[in-house]
Amino acid sequence: MPAAIPSPDSLVDVRDLCVDFRGMGASLRAVDGLSFVLGAGEVLGVVGESGSGKTVASLAMMGLLDRREADVTAGHFRLMGREIRPMDESTLRPLRGRDIAMIFQDPMSALSPYQRVRAQMEEVLLEHGDLGASERRDRCIRGLIEVGITDPEEVMKRYAHQLSGGQCQRVLIATALLCDPRVLIADEPTTALDVTVQAVILRRLGELARDRNMGVLLITHDLAVVAGIADRVLVMYAGKAVETAPVQELFERPAHPYTRALLGCIPRMDGPIAASLRPLAGRPPSLDEIPSGCAFHPRCERAESRCALEAPEPVALGPGHSGWCHFAQESSRTGEERP
Numbered sequence: 001m002p003a004a005i006p007s008p009d010s011l012v013d014v015r016d017l018c019v020d021f022r023g024m025g026a027s028l029r030a031v032d033g034l035s036f037v038l039g040a041g042e043v044l045g046v047v048g049e050s051g052s053g054k055t056v057a058s059l060a061m062m063g064l065l066d067r068r069e070a071d072v073t074a075g076h077f078r079l080m081g082r083e084i085r086p087m088d089e090s091t092l093r094p095l096r097g098r099d100i101a102m103i104f105q106d107p108m109s110a111l112s113p114y115q116r117v118r119a120q121m122e123e124v125l126l127e128h129g130d131l132g133a134s135e136r137r138d139r140c141i142r143g144l145i146e147v148g149i150t151d152p153e154e155v156m157k158r159y160a161h162q163l164s165g166g167q168c169q170r171v172l173i174a175t176a177l178l179c180d181p182r183v184l185i186a187d188e189p190t191t192a193l194d195v196t197v198q199a200v201i202l203r204r205l206g207e208l209a210r211d212r213n214m215g216v217l218l219i220t221h222d223l224a225v226v227a228g229i230a231d232r233v234l235v236m237y238a239g240k241a242v243e244t245a246p247v248q249e250l251f252e253r254p255a256h257p258y259t260r261a262l263l264g265c266i267p268r269m270d271g272p273i274a275a276s277l278r279p280l281a282g283r284p285p286s287l288d289e290i291p292s293g294c295a296f297h298p299r300c301e302r303a304e305s306r307c308a309l310e311a312p313e314p315v316a317l318g319p320g321h322s323g324w325c326h327f328a329q330e331s332s333r334t335g336e337e338r339p
Helices: 054-062 117-128 133-146 152-157 165-177 195-212 223-227 247-252 257-264 305-309
Strands: 010-023 026-039 043-047 070-073 076-079 100-103 183-187 215-220 232-237 240-246 315-318 321-323
Touching: 010 054, 010 215, 026 054, 026 215, 026 240, 043 054, 043 195, 043 223, 054 100, 054 183, 054 215, 100 165, 117 133, 117 152, 117 165, 133 152, 133 165, 165 183, 165 195, 183 195, 195 215, 215 223, 223 247, 223 257, 232 247, 232 257, 240 247, 240 257
Parallel strands: 043 215, 043 232, 100 183, 183 215
Antiparallel strands: 010 026, 010 070, 010 076, 232 240, 240 321, 315 321
16 A cells, blocks of 8 residues: 655554454454554544444554454554554553553543542553652643643542543543653544534644644544544545545545545535535445455446456555545546535
């Protein structure tokens, strides 16, 4: 896969990441040859429907998949220039929370119902440092204030069920940032939150990436979410990358029919909403029924016979812009009307 060339400030460099799940006498591939680079101070949006492999790829990077069920391989996985073997617990455990952290998708299930917020936050500091009790408390208070919690001492006394969804999400973000990680994986960090809270949290993530020179991998199913925060976008379908581009380039010159279909699901303000919305027909394939050739061809309006027979090779369309489609050049030409 042609991807951004690693630079001296690249924080993550992944090549040919594959994840296979074992079970019922078969092996199912959930991530197939994924490659990308994440730079310091950059927000990379990873977009796709449920089942596209976004979360599985992030859990594989964190070493959080069950070894009894998953096989993870990669050409290489470099974190801040250091080669890391996927699923190597002895190597990854000291790095998780300190160098690379993750905000999980559901804050109510990510937080323990049996411990107060303070105990859960301090657990990270106890794992990666030797701060005293008062220092840990002060660090947690500063972290909560940084993500917009106005009464941090009161919040730290509470259990998760005593907080709102927005407060729980802010607690997760603050906890992930306590040890100043260089890389932050945010998996659907605003799911189920109202739009005003969503906008505040997304804006804060972008500010933190710039202020701390931190790389953020933002996983979402919604292209509208990445429009205002991401620097680059990686679109996934059926476990593979289908397009990658700078965010403005992706919106102006989408090359893959799947990207165009996702854009067509976003309401537009320059015409009647009913006329502008184009629902994406069909549904993503299950892992045991991945179509041959281009996996998107059964749902693609412009598919031809070769699409069912030949897997498309990546087509370079400009600086940092590649599309995995037999018609990528034609689809992305300047002036083509966006769906």
